[in-house]
Amino acid sequence: MTHPKRPPIDSRWVLERKDFNGLFEALAGRGYAVIGPTVRDAAIVYEEIQSDQDLPEGWTDEQEAGRYRLKPRPDRKLFGYNVGPHSWKRWLNPPSVRLWRARREGGGFAVAPETERPPRVAFLGVRPCELRAIEIQDKVFMGGGYKDDIYKSRRDSLFIVAVQCGQAGGTCFCVSMKTGPKSNGGFDLALTEVLESGRHYFLLEVGTARGAEVAGEVACVPAGKHQRQAAEARVMEAVSQMGRTMDTSDLRGLFYRNAEHPRWEETAARCLLCANCTMACPTCFCTTVEDTTDLTGERAERRRTWDSCFSADFSYLHGGSVRFSPKSRYRQWITHKLAAWFDQFGTSGCVGCGRCITWCPAAIDITEEVRAIRKGDSGKKE
Amino acid sequence: MSDAMLPALYRVERMIKENEETFTLELEPAGAARKGAVFYGGQFNMLYVFGVGEIPVSISGDPRDTRRVAHTTRAVGTVTRAMRRLKRGDLVGVRGPFGNRWPLEEAEGKDVVVMAGGIGLAPLRPALVEILARRKKYRKVVLLYGARAPEDVLYREELERWSGRADIDVRVTVDRATRKWKGHVGVVTLLVPKASFDPLHTVAMVCGPEVMMRFAVQALRKRGVDGGRIYLSMERNMKCAVGFCGHCQYGPHFICKDGPVFRFSAVEWLFGKREI
Structure with missing residues (x-):
């Protein structure tokens, strides 16, 4: 397959399911550890993953207030689920992180700052509502007078592959909050998963120059009108499936x-x-x-x-x-x-x-x- | 790791026992090259005792002293009890200074009423020291201070020195008097009607337990001081001091970075509501 080495920002491409692992290879080649969805303990959680084999292919979930059940899907979708118990803050603001160490010295003590650098990480499968959540935490940790180094060091090197939603769960209400089910920015790359008449592919959107570099290493072809519309239709399906609503006025x-x-x-x-x-x-x-x-x-x-x-x-x-x-x-x-x-x-x-x-x-x-x-x-x- | 989260080492230069529970630690940066941080009255530091823990303590020394920083606190928790055992030469970790300051510029050209309850005098002391150092910039200066009992009165020598000055009206009251006590008895708010100041041209600075501040505000407003010119120093649990940990939230405010000093009119809608 041929396409420009550096696809332009905002360009759209078609990535076939069989070529999906190319994305893992391109990310690994650039030194990123990939964090993405995987099935563990009867839930879809975010962990370090190596290839498409680790993705929750053929799994979905049922969600209601106080209820989460993993269920097999009738198809082989990789991203046919709704958000699970984990969120990405786990990597940007870890649940437990050392700030410094001190040791007794002579009559007093000495304090040594934490020098361990966080790994370079790529998030794969960030949903639009989650992208907004990351933007919000950016404001919390980097938007004021004090910048939080723990967050910032992880955020600065972060690569984001978003996945637009093609379905919504029983407790979803992103439409009310105007955060989804589709993102128009905030990602390096975005995927929309499409399954139609036996063909399984992803519409790939390029969001940033960094994203373009990775996309340039993945086998894909320019997206046609039909594929764009098919992706758009998936998003509209998600809109129609919102399990919850919230009146956000005042x-x-x-x-x-x-x-x-x-x-x-x-x-x-x-x-x-x-x-x-x-x-x-x-x-x-x-x-x-x-x-x-x-x-x-x-x-x-x-x-x-x-x-x-x-x-x-x-x-x-x-x-x-x-x-x-x-x-x-x-x-x-x-x-x-x-x-x-x-x-x-x-x-x-x-x-x-x-x-x-x-x-x-x-x-x-x-x-x-x-x-x-x-x-x-x-x-x-x- | 940002500097704001990393304690700098300070050496205990003096440990002053104020009374049974309360003590003042005077600290200087450890190591000859280190310069102390500039601070303003109203701000606080996070003090760390090795192997014990860290707590916020308001700064109570003279802001013009750029080397030495003083903290007055009560030994009521694990960290403060360990702190009371510190001796001259011991090291403590210091992060800060954090937070905003008393409105000394706004008070220029006006009467100043300083109201303190108990340990609440500690964060107000730097403001008083500065006001007295630049006394001509202010009109009448009144200090109304309430303590539980005569032996709880803080900075006794300094208060006596100030009482001897003609340019500051110092009134101290205690809840429970002893036979030797010659001063006022009763809550500090009872002093408000007695003091001489022009309510329409007054800036008031108040610090004490929340219930004391509530009644102080009432008394000041009753005299005619506008809520927009009454300032309070608020207190909540604090862990990070820079607005990340979320502990010190008071409605929309982070006490650590938006405060601890608040204009009363800005927090009036929250003030007095329970468990906010």
Whole structure:
């Protein structure tokens, strides 16, 4: 197959299924470790993968509030599933990372910064809502006065292969949040998987110059009108399948004026404070630090680990937790996500991926909560 | 690893026992070449005790002293208890300074009312020191300070020195008096009507427990001080001090980088709401 060595940005190509491994080879050739979807523990998770053999070919999932089931598909699609329990923040803001080490020296101690550099990583299979989540975390960790080196060092070298959605799950609501099911940017390459009359191929979109270099090494041919339309039709199918909706009008005002609302007590009575929602959420960024010392007392280190606003320790202040009731913790989480985020980062903190709904053991549904708060909207606008 | 997350080594130069629970640590950068950081009243540092942990502590020394930095805190947790055992020459890790400052520029040409409850005097001390160093820039200066008991009164010598000055009105009250106590008894808010200042041209700076600040704001507003000219120093759990860890959120605000000093009118809608 022939095509320009450097396909132009925004150009579209057809990559046949049988040539898909060329993408892995091109990425590996450039020194990227590929992180992508794979089946493990009865779920589709993100892990380091080597080839198309590791992809969840022929698998899909069923999702509802508090429910996730892996199911075989009738076809051989590689990306015929919805987002699972993992999100990409796992690699950009690792669940546990060392900040520095210290050792006792003479009468005092010395602190040594962490020097280990993160590996060069390519994400394969980033969904449009997840791309938005990465953009949002970019603002959190790199958009202010302080830049977070842990995040930035990983983000700067990141290569992103997005996969546009051809279906939606029971807890998806990206259409409401205007984050999907198709992305127009933020990726190096984007794929749309098409299966039609026995032909299995991918529409390949080139997003950046870096993406063009990789695309230049993959066997593909220019996409025709038909293939573009076929890809577009897949996206429209996803739009029609959205399992959830959320009315996003004035969410900020809604939550700020309803800090006292009977719904908080009702939801708190169901909430287990397990923090699943915050762990699964692709934008939740809260962390804590852990200082540890070895048994000799000679060496100490500090690690940064994921934390959750659902824990009692999170708001601990000499003598007790500021947010001691479950009600106040659930309220903090959703008010931050849907209201305070606008003040802090100029965007909603929710991308409509549905993870918090699926992975809540009590089936608490963020879209249902918004409806309930709206129903009893006490404050009203002044 | 960014510098903001990496503790710099400081040496304990002096450990001053203020009272049973409270102590002041005076620190200097370890190593001759190291320069201390410039700080402003209202800001805080993250202090690390080797092998124990790290906590935020407001800066309570003289901001004009570019070498020495002082921290007053109470031994109430694991880290502060370990800190109280530190001796001259011991090392601590310091990250900072972080956060914003008291509105000393805005207060120029106006009356200044400083209200403190308990350990809340510590973050206000740098502001007072600076105001007194540039005394001509301000009109009346009032310090209203409440402590639990006479033995809890902080910076006693300094307060006595200031009391002797004609250009600052220092009023100290205690909740529980002893026989020897000759001053006011009762909550600090009772001092507000007694002090002489022009409410329409006053900037107030308040720090203490949240309940104390709530009543302080009430008393100040009752005298006619506008909520836009009352400043509070807020406190929440802090881990990173640079807005990444999320712990110190107060509504839309990150106390660590948007505060800790807030104009009351900016947080009024949150203030007093429970468990925010």
